[in-house]
Amino acid sequence: MIAIRLEARFLRAAFVAVFACLSLSGCISAKMYVDPGLPAVAKADLPVAPHPEPVQVLFEFRTKGNANAKATARIAPRVISAATASGLFTQVSNTPQDGAGILKIVIDNVPLTDNAAAKGFGTGLTFGLAGSIVTDGYICTASYSRGGHTTETTLKHSIYTTIGNHEGPKGLTAMEPESAVNLAMDQMAWNALKQLADKHAFD
Amino acid sequence: MLGGCVSQPAMTYQASIDNTEVLLAHPTGKLSVGHVDAAAGVANAHLSVRGSELTGGSDGTFAGYLHDALTTELKAAGRFDASSATRIDATLTHNELDGGAVKNAKAVLAARFVVSKDGKTAYDKVLTASHQWESSFIGAVAIPAAFQNYPAAMQKLVAKLFNDPEFIRAAGMGPATTAAR
Numbered sequence: 189m190i191a192i193r194l195e196a197r198f199l200r201a202a203f204v205a206v207f208a209c210l211s212l213s214g215c216i217s218a219k220m221y222v223d224p225g226l227p228a229v230a231k232a233d234l235p236v237a238p239h240p241e242p243v244q245v246l247f248e249f250r251t252k253g254n255a256n257a258k259a260t261a262r263i264a265p266r267v268i269s270a271a272t273a274s275g276l277f278t279q280v281s282n283t284p285q286d287g288a289g290i291l292k293i294v295i296d297n298v299p300l301t302d303n304a305a306a307k308g309f310g311t312g313l314t315f316g317l318a319g320s321i322v323t324d325g326y327i328c329t330a331s332y333s334r335g336g337h338t339t340e341t342t343l344k345h346s347i348y349t350t351i352g353n354h355e356g357p358k359g360l361t362a363m364e365p366e367s368a369v370n371l372a373m374d375q376m377a378w379n380a381l382k383q384l385a386d387k388h389a390f391d
Numbered sequence: 392m393l394g395g396c397v398s399q400p401a402m403t404y405q406a407s408i409d410n411t412e413v414l415l416a417h418p419t420g421k422l423s424v425g426h427v428d429a430a431a432g433v434a435n436a437h438l439s440v441r442g443s444e445l446t447g448g449s450d451g452t453f454a455g456y457l458h459d460a461l462t463t464e465l466k467a468a469g470r471f472d473a474s475s476a477t478r479i480d481a482t483l484t485h486n487e488l489d490g491g492a493v494k495n496a497k498a499v500l501a502a503r504f505v506v507s508k509d510g511k512t513a514y515d516k517v518l519t520a521s522h523q524w525e526s527s528f529i530g531a532v533a534i535p536a537a538f539q540n541y542p543a544a545m546q547k548l549v550a551k552l553f554n555d556p557e558f559i560r561a562a563g564m565g566p567a568t569t570a571a572r
Contacts, residue, residue: 246467254524257402257542263403284415292408314549379520 220368221360223346229378231275237390242279242288250296263373266385267293270377278388289334293380300325319354330380332389339389343379347372395513398444405458406467407546413553414468420481422465424478427458430482440537441530454483457502459546477491477562479504484517490537496526498544504552507560514561520547
C-alpha cells in the first residue's frame with residue numbers, strides 16, 4: 189500500500205516536472221532551414237514589362253487548404269512589396285483600380301511530416317534530448333489576369349524545423365524562425381513573378 | 392501553463408480570394424452594410440474551446456465580426472459604398488465552434504441576411520455554413536487551430552451569400568463576366 193502511494197506520488201511529481209518544463213518552452217530551441225531548391229530572384233532577373241499596368245494583388249495564406257487569417261495578414265505586405273519592387277507594374281494595391289490586372293497568389297502550407305505535433309510533444313517530454321525534425325511544404329499558386337487572359341504557374345518550397353537535440357539538413361544554415369519564414373515567402377513571391385514573366389504574362 | 396485557459400480576440404477578418412473573385416466577376420452594384428446583431432441565445436461575446444475563449448471582433452461581439460466580414464469583402468472587391476441605398480443587414484442566428492474533438496473539429500455559423508433597396512426588402516434569407524479541420528489531442532495544437540479556423544468559417548458564411556444568384560440579383564450586381572478574372 190505504501191509502495192503504491194509512493195509510486196503515485198512519484199508519478200505526480202514527474203508529471204508536474206514535465207509540465208513545468210514544457211511551460212517554460214524556452215529551454216527547447218527550434219531552428220529552421222530553408223530548402224535551397226528555389227533560386228534567388230531579384231529585379232535584375234525579371235524582364236522589363238513593355239507596357240506596365242496597375243495591378244490588384246489578391247493574396248491568401250492557407251494551412252492544409254483552409255484560409256489562415258493570421259498568416260495572410262502577416263505575409264500579404266511582403267508579397268505586395270515584392271510586386272512593387274519588381275518594377276513590372278505602374279501601381280500595386282490590394283484594392284481594385286481602373287484598368288488593373290489581377291495578380292493572385294495563394295500559398296498553402298502542407299505539413300510533409302506525419303504527426304508533427306506528437307513528435308514535438310515527445311521532444312518536450314524528453315527535455316529536448318530526443319530531438320525531432322519536421323518538414324513544412326508550401327505550394328504557391330500564382331496567376332495574372334488581364335483583359336480576359338489568364339496566365340498561371342505553380343511552385344513548391346520547403347522549410348525544415350529541428351526541435352531539441354537534432355541535426356539540421358546538411359549544408360543548410362540554421363535561421364531564426366521569423367527570418368526563415370520571411371525568406372521562404374519572399375522567394376516564392378519573386379519566383380512566381382519570374383515564372384509568370386517567363387510565360388509572357390506581363391507582355 | 393501550456394498556453395491553456397487563454398482568452399483572445401478573433402483575428403482581424405481578411406477577405407477571401409474566392410469571395411473577392413466572385414464579387415469582381417459582377418461588374419456593377421455597390422452596397423452599404425447596415426445593422427448586424429445576434430439573435431437571442433446565440434453566443435455573441437465569446438466561444439469556449441477546451442477552457443480557452445475566443446472573443447468577438449473589433450467591438451467584442453461576433454455580430455460585429457460578421458459586420459467586419461461583409462465590409463471587408465465588399466471593400467476588397469470595390470463593391471462597398473457607405474452611402475449606397477442598397478444595404479445589407481444581418482442577424483447571427485447560430486455561432487458554434489467545436490474544437491473539443493480529438494480528430495475532426497468544426498464550426499457551424501448561420502445568419503439571416505436582408506438586402507434592402509431604398510428601404511424595400513429585396514432579399515431575406517437564412518444561410519448556414521459548416522467548416523471542418525483536423526484537430527489534435529494536444530490542447531496546445533487544438534485550441535490555436537480552432538481559433539485560426541473561425542475566420543475561415545466566417546469566410547464560408549459570407550461566401551454563401553455572395554454565391555447566391557438571388558442575392559446577386561437583389562444587390563443589382565449585374566451578370567457575371569470573366570473579364571476581371
